């Protein structure tokens with residue numbers, strides 16, 4: 001039968017096998033699934049617009065240290081450019097490729113490993129491609145190309161200031177302008193100008209919508225005075241490059257050579273994307289998305305998956321329910337619908353499901369926040385539905401409050417969203433707004449540094465030895481008031497000394513993969529007086545993942561949840577309730593999944609909590625090598641746990657009850673209500689701490705616990 005097969009591909013495979021029989025070496029090669037896949041992907045790589053620019057790009061980087069590369073979405077920047085550079089004689093170390101988000105870092109590493117015929121990450125010492133994201137370092141000693149989040153590269157810079165293991169840093173999707181990317185650009189500029197690297201370091205900055213002019217100017221204009229006054233007191237190891245001690249304040253400015261920056265534009269994309277707008281604005285964007293999904297599903301041929309951009313987790317889960325209900329009622333001749341949510345707090349394994357091909361006769365519908373907006377290729381997606389909105393972080397200096405607000409996206413974001421279609425074949429993008437509304441959008445999203453709490457950024461700068469943070473080379477300098485506020489907050493947290501220098505606590509906090517606030521809470525818990533490190537880690541692990549409690553959006557659901565979780569609820573509030581849930585889950589030895597279902601708790605979120613908890617315990621070992629396990633029914637322990645949070649939250653996340661029975665925040669004197677999801681909902685206590693200030697129909701505090709005002713003296717009085 002096999003011999004008579006008319007299938008050419010099959011024949012050619014067979015021919016290869018016959019050839020291989022004569023040459024054992026090629027037999028091994030031709031049979032290795034990795035090599036077969038590599039060969040198969042080579043063809044598509046060669047069709048990418050960037051392929052023909054390979055020689056040009058390599059030449060530019062031989063002559064220049066800095067390249068600003070722009071090119072349309074899907075032209076091949078993220079996957080191809082690092083591979084082009086591997087064979088260059090200057091490339092003796094690794095190539096770091098930063099991404100704004102872990103979902104992109106992981107999926108790009110997986111794709112590039114396939115393209116190179118390499119195993120991924122730590123799965124084999126022979127692996128050439130890996131990734132590193134918070135709580136997951138998947139690299140091997142042989143890793144040459146490492147995709148990592150911007151935050152992870154900043155963490156690496158705290159340990160190795162000259163990035164001595166790298167020959168090249170590619171800063172991808174720079175248009176997103178996260179705080180981390182802005183810090184990274186500043187540090188890289190300082191590093192290049194310091195002349196402290198023995199081996200060359202090449203920098204590539206790229207994006208589809210990069211502001212090439214500002215970036216070139218930023219890198220080519222020398223700093224008048226180098227700003228880094230190296231912090232060597234933390235025992236930093238700098239690898240085999242010369243130590244990057246920076247410059248002390250007393251040193252005279254050294255003339256810095258003007259850097260030549262090369263710029264390059266890659267034109268074109270492989271497949272077109274047809275754009276559609278609404279004729280009239282819609283009032284109900286969720287309903288418009290639902291209608292569009294069903295219309296596409298019923299009218300458009302298979303295959304063709306749908307990617308929908310929504311604002312946040314709750315709205316995504318709501319729409320998921322609606323789509324699933326309606327899809328369940330469709331006549332059987334229609335293909336099946338598989339709805340997959342995607343948002344930041346979702347565990348990694350669940351996020352990665354979107355990259356699996358849909359089962360036969362099934363259409364994938366991915367409901368995503370803007371985390372799938374840049375860099376990712378979701379296999380199978382032909383249609384993008386864009387609601388035109390995103391949750392955007394907003395910081396109000398005066399109040400010291402950071403909140404997430406739903407706002408219209410920028411043109412640049414809309415174009416990135418559109419670019420998620422047309423990556424494997426021609427695609428279509430449905431914008432659920434009018435063409436006029438598109439015209440009215442801002443060109444770019446405002447850099448995060450102009451609209452967020454800067455304490456994390458400032459602590460990172462201080463930990464890296466930047467004394468005068470106000471003159472750090474920022475692509476867009478942040479508001480001075482916000483910087484001063486951050487400095488003050490770090491001082492109140494006890495991470496800086498009165499003279500503004502980082503202290504031991506600050507250094508320890510900067511090394512934890514947590515915000516300064518959460519890091520300070522952990523450090524407080526490790527103090528012998530408090531001695532509740534493991535318990536606080538359990539709570540912080542919960543705060544680092546999606547909500548562990550199943551949503552209760554109706555009164556009936558709320559009552560059911562109250563009953564199911566009654567044994568876990570703690571009258572002191574949500575922090576100790578989370579702790580009770582984690583401890584009960586961890587001690588469940590028979591059937592954890594069942595336990596989670598019975599308590600209306602997400603098993604998936606709990607698995608993630610266990611993972612984060614394990615990693616935080618490992619990272620906190622230096623703080624307390626043998627932490628005690630405390631009885632959490634003991635009142636003194638409960639009080640200590642809450643005092644640790646009070647220490648970290650300081651006056652920012654505290655509200656007290658006023659005579660008119662409303663709660664008012666300490667910072668800003670804002671009226672705030674306890675969120676209905678809290679176990680303290682409806683209760684009146686003298687004061688509360690809370691994890692989040694959110695504004696939906698009104699201002700709410702979420703993740704709330706009761707505290708006593710008399711604790712303040714004990715907590716804030718101590719260093």
Ligand SMILES: Nc1ncnc2c1ncn2[C@@H]1O[C@H](COP(=O)(O)OP(=O)(O)OP(=O)(O)O)[C@@H](O)[C@H]1O
Nearest residue numbers: 073074075076077078079080111208375377423424
């Ligand atoms: N995981 C994947 N599965 C299938 N095809 C992929 C995958 N990743 C990349 N590709 C293919 O490679 C092309 C180039 O992707 P790449 O991410 O390198 O482009 P890019 O220029 O960086 O795009 P963007 O600016 O949108 O991030 C995609 O359009 C797609 O055809």
